[in-house]
Every structure is written in C-alpha cells, then in structure tokens.
Amino acid sequence: xxxxxxxxxxxxxxxxxxxxxxxxxxxxxxxxxxxxxxxxxxxxxxxxxxxxxxxxxxxxxxxxxxxxxxxxxxxxxxxxxxxxxxxxxxxxxxxxxxxxxxxxxxxxxxxxxxxxxxxxxxxxxxxxxxxxxxxxxxxxxxxxxxxxxxxxxxxxxxxxxxxxxxxxxxxxxxxxxxxxxxxxxxxxxxxxxxxxxxxxxxxxxxxxxxxxxxxxxxxxxxxxxxxxxxxxxxxxxxxxxxxxxxxxxxxxxxxxxxxxxxxxxxxxxxxxxxxxxxxxxxxxxxxxxxxxxxxxxxxxxxxxxxxxxxxxxxxxxxxxxxxxxxxxxxxxxxxxxxxxxxxxxxxxxxxxxxxxxxxxxxxxxxxxxxxxxxxxxxxxxxxx
Numbered sequence: 001x002x003x004x005x006x007x008x009x010x011x012x013x014x015x016x017x018x019x020x021x022x023x024x025x026x027x028x029x030x031x032x033x034x035x036x037x038x039x040x041x042x043x044x045x046x047x048x049x050x051x052x053x054x055x056x057x058x059x060x061x062x063x064x065x066x067x068x069x070x071x072x073x074x075x076x077x078x079x080x081x082x083x084x085x086x087x088x089x090x091x092x093x094x095x096x097x098x099x100x101x102x103x104x105x106x107x108x109x110x111x112x113x114x115x116x117x118x119x120x121x122x123x124x125x126x127x128x129x130x131x132x133x134x135x136x137x138x139x140x141x142x143x144x145x146x147x148x149x150x151x152x153x154x155x156x157x158x159x160x161x162x163x164x165x166x167x168x169x170x171x172x173x174x175x176x177x178x179x180x181x182x183x184x185x186x187x188x189x190x191x192x193x194x195x196x197x198x199x200x201x202x203x204x205x206x207x208x209x210x211x212x213x214x215x216x217x218x219x220x221x222x223x224x225x226x227x228x229x230x231x232x233x234x235x236x237x238x239x240x241x242x243x244x245x246x247x248x249x250x251x252x253x254x255x256x257x258x259x260x261x262x263x264x265x266x267x268x269x270x271x272x273x274x275x276x277x278x279x280x281x282x283x284x285x286x287x288x289x290x291x292x293x294x295x296x297x298x299x300x301x302x303x304x305x306x307x308x309x310x311x312x313x314x315x316x317x318x319x320x321x322x323x324x325x326x327x328x329x330x331x332x333x334x335x336x337x338x339x340x341x342x343x344x345x346x347x348x349x350x351x352x353x354x355x356x357x358x359x360x361x362x363x364x365x366x367x368x369x370x371x372x373x374x375x376x377x378x379x380x381x382x383x384x
Contacts, residue, residue, distance in 0.1 A: 012267055014260050014329065015142035016069045017237070018079055018252070020245050021135035022062050022086055022380075023103055027096045030373035032060040032106040032133075036095060043089035051082050055114045057122070060106075061135060062086055062097075068142070072260075072331040076253060083249065083383045099380040100347060101135050101170035101184040101244035104355075104369040108133040108174070126191060133174075134184040137167060137245040139256050140237040141263050144270075146203040152266045153229055153238045154199045155275045158284050159262055160228050160242045161291035161300060162318070165311060166338055167243035167255050168295040169347035175369060177355070181295030181348040182244050185288075188226070193219070196285055197227035199278055206231060228288075238263070242288075247347030247379045250337055257326060257334035258318075264325035279303045295349065296342045312342045351375065 024036045036059060044053035050067040064086055066078035083099075090097045108131045113119055123129050143149065168181035180186060188194055193213075200206045213219045222233030228242035240259055246252035269275050283301055290298040299308040319335055326335040345353070354375050358368035 012264055012328070013070075013143070014263055015140075015237075016072075016075050016256060016260060017140040017235075018066045018075070018082075018256065019136075019138040019140075020064050020079075020082065020099065020252075021056055021137070022064070022245070023098045023100065023106075023135060024060050024062060024090060025096045025098055025103070025373065025377065027094065027377075030104075030370045030377075032103055032111065033095055034110050034112050035059055037093045040089050040093045040095060043092060044085050047085045047089065049081070051078065051085070053082070053085060055116070056135075057113060057119050057129065058133070059112045059114050072253070072257065072329060072334060075256060079249070079252060080383055083380075087381055087383070096377045097380055098373065098376040099135075099169070099245045099247045100351070100376045101182070102173050102187075103133060104172040104351070104372045104376075105175035105366070106133060129191075132187050132190075134170065134187050135245050136184070136241065137243045137252060137255070139240040139243070139259055140232060140235060141240070141260060142235065142237040143263055144267055146231075146236070148267060148270055149231065149236070149238050150200050150203045150206055151270050151275060152263055153197065153231065154201070154278065155266045155270070156229060156238075156262060157196060157199065157281075158279050158287075159258075160196065160284070161287035161298070162311070162315065163240065163255060163259060164228075164242045164244070164288065165291040165295050165298055166258065166341050166346065167246050167251070168292075168349075169244040169247050169351070171348040171352050172355075172369070172372070175365070177352070180293050181346065182292040184244055185242075185292045191226055193224065194226045195228060196281060196288065197225075197229050199281065203231075244347070247350070247376055249383050250334075251341055251346065253331075253334045254337040254341060257329075257331035258322070258338050260329055260331060261322040261325040261335055264329060265322055268325075295346055312339075315339060315342055347376070347379065350379070 024033045052065045054063050056063045064082035066082050069075040069078050087097050170184040173183050232239045287300045298311045302309045326332045351372050355368050355372050358371050
C-alpha cells in the first residue's frame with residue numbers, strides 16, 4: 001500500500017543498517033597486513049552477536065555489518081559495537097584498524113585476494129580489481145513499498161555529491177597526494193556499472209534494466225550493479241554506496257542522519273506527488289566530481305538558483321529544511337553535526353593538514369605518511 005497524505009507517521013518509519021570496510025595495518029610499519037592472522041576474523045565472529053563481520057576482496061580488509069536498526073539511538077549503539085569488535089579483535093592479535101577509504105602509502109601489488117569463488121571470477125573479469133585498494137561505507141535504508149523506494153532513490157540523486165563530500169577520507173593513494181578529497185571514486189571508475197544510477201520512475205523500470213543486463217549475460221544479479229545508490233539485491237532497502245568510510249565516528253552518524261532525513265522528506269513529497277524536478281544527470285555528475293575533488297570546500301552548481309553555491313550555504317539551508325524530519329527520526333543532533341564537518345573538515349582534510357605540517361617540520365615524505373597512518377589509527381579508535 002502506498003503512503004498517502006494523512007496516514008500516520010508509522011508509515012514514514014525508516015530502518016537503517018551500516019556496512020563499513022576497514023583496513024588492517026601493522027602497528028610497527030603502519031603498512032597493510034597482506035595476510036592477516038585468521039584469528040582476527042574468528043575473534044570478530046565470536047563477538048559479533050546480532051551483527052556480522054565478513055571478509056572483503058582483499059585479505060587486508062575486514063567488513064562489518066550492523067544489525068537492522070529501528071532508530072538512531074539503536075544505530076549509534078550498533079555502530080559503536082561493530083567498530084569496537086574489529087578494533088578489539090585486531091588489538092588482541094597485534095594489529096590495528098584504520099577507517100580510511102585509501103591507505104596513505106600501501107602498495108596494491110603486494111596485496112592478496114581472499115580465496116573465494118566470486119572474488120576469483122570478478123578478478124578475472126574486471127582485471128583492475130586487485131589494484132582497487134579502497135574501502136567504503138554503505139548505508140541501507142528500509143522504507144515504503146518497492147515503487148516508492150525507486151521514486152525516492154531517483155529523487156536522492158542530486159544529493160549524492162553532498163553525501164560524498166561529507167564522508168571524504170581518501171586524499172592519498174600509493175604514497176602520493178592525489179589532489180582529491182575522495183580519490184576512491186576515481187579508482188573505482190574503472191569498473192562497469194559504476195557511478196550515478198539511472199533515473200527510474202518505477203520498480204518495473206529498474207527490473208526491466210536488470211533483466212536486460214541478465215539476459216545479455218553482462219551480470220548474474222543486482223550485486224553487480226555498483227552504482228552510487230541502488231536497490232539492495234538482498235534486502236528491501238535503498239543502499240547508499242557513494243560514501244567513503246568516515247574516520248570520525250560522529251561523522252559517520254551525521255552522514256546517516258542526512259541520508260535518512262532526506263529520505264523521510266522525499267517520502268512525504270512522494271505521497272503528495274510533489275517530488276522535486278529532476279536535474280540533468282550531467283549536472284549532477286559535475287557536482288559529484290566537484291565533491292570528490294574539493295570535499296567540503298566545493299562550490300556546487302544549483303540548478304534552481306542558476307548559479308554556484310558554497311557547500312556550507314547549501315548544507316545550512318538543507319539542515320533547516322530537514323529539521324522536522326530529523327526530529328521525527330530522533331537524529332537532530334546528528335544532522336546538525338554535519339555542519340561541524342563543514343567547519344572542521346573531514347577525515348581527508350585532517351590527513352592532508354597533518355601530512356603538510358609534518359613536512360613543514362622536516363619529516364621525509366615516508367615519515368610524514370606513516371604519521372598520517374598513526375593519526376587515522378587514533379581517530380578510528382575514538383569510538384564513543
């Protein structure tokens with residue numbers, strides 16, 4: 001049944017879940033551990049409880065998945081638990097964890113893939129995948145019916161650049177400054193079916209495209225649609241995939257709050273057949289590039305205003321616009337923390353500032369990059 005105006009707020013409920021992909025590092029060298037002790041994963045599995053901890057494509061990575069959360073208090077607790085699970089398990093076995101979407105200096109050529117049939121098949125097909133030394137944060141939101149989820153997903157597309165900018169944590173790659181705040185998006189662009197999702201009007205539109213891919217044997221299932229935002233192939237959710245993993249714990253919750261509040265507002269608008277007009281995909285893509293390049297210093301193109309707008313002004317107006325929905329979801333503080341990210345910077349900004357300071361104070365490039373890794377380890381461990 002589709003939500004219509006006048007129905008109770010229970011029909012606007014949103015469930016949430018977060019996946020985070022961490023790197024395992026050697027506390028001495030600060031480099032990635034190409035073949036970590038399996039006991040780390042075993043300890044995580046024993047402690048996971050209602051959550052799950054799984055292997056990623058590379059053995060040096062570890063992925064956590066929170067349980068399904070009914071509200072923000074639940075999500076904060078769940079994310080606290082999953083981060084502590086991996087941090088504690090790694091510490092027990094003389095390893096450390098970093099929540100950064102690229103490692104400052106690791107060499108992809110020495111990394112080892114996880115021996116799993118699906119990963120082996122993808123490596124053969126995609127070729128470049130072993131060089132994609134990246135981690136992400138994915139946020140699942142469950143709401144509405146299949147058609148409303150698709151309509152809201154399409155309406156979310158113009159907001160994807162902002163969500164990427166707020167999460168940026170990948171300014172380095174292979175020991176160099178890339179010039180980007182979220183270089184992860186550049187690295188992943190070699191993959192097919194990556195980037196902005198198409199604009200769909202209905203679930204049937206999405207299923208028609210999915211069936212076309214499958215009938216031509218391009219993909220096996222929806223798991224191989226690696227868009228920035230997609231209908232989950234496993235759950236009745238819309239999965240946000242554009243974000244870097246947030247080094248700072250509160251930043252991760254702020255991104256989730258912006259995402260959830262946007263969904264609730266758009267769901268209300270959908271009920272009234274009042275979703276905003278869809279900007280041209282090319283203009284959204286331009287803002288997406290600006291977000292990856294400049295992060296919280298970006299000036300986005302605003303179609304409605306017909307001019308460029310400072311991301312701070314853009315977000316300030318959006319936070320005010322979403323206040324009612326954030327209050328209903330119980331994430332007012334988390335939503336307003338997004339403004340703190342703009343003022344104080346993201347994980348990418350802190351990494352770059354630290355690196356440049358160490359260089360000014362006389363550190364070699366190699367020493368400064370190791371110090372960046374230390375910074376990220378410390379920030380990752382600061383879970384409240």
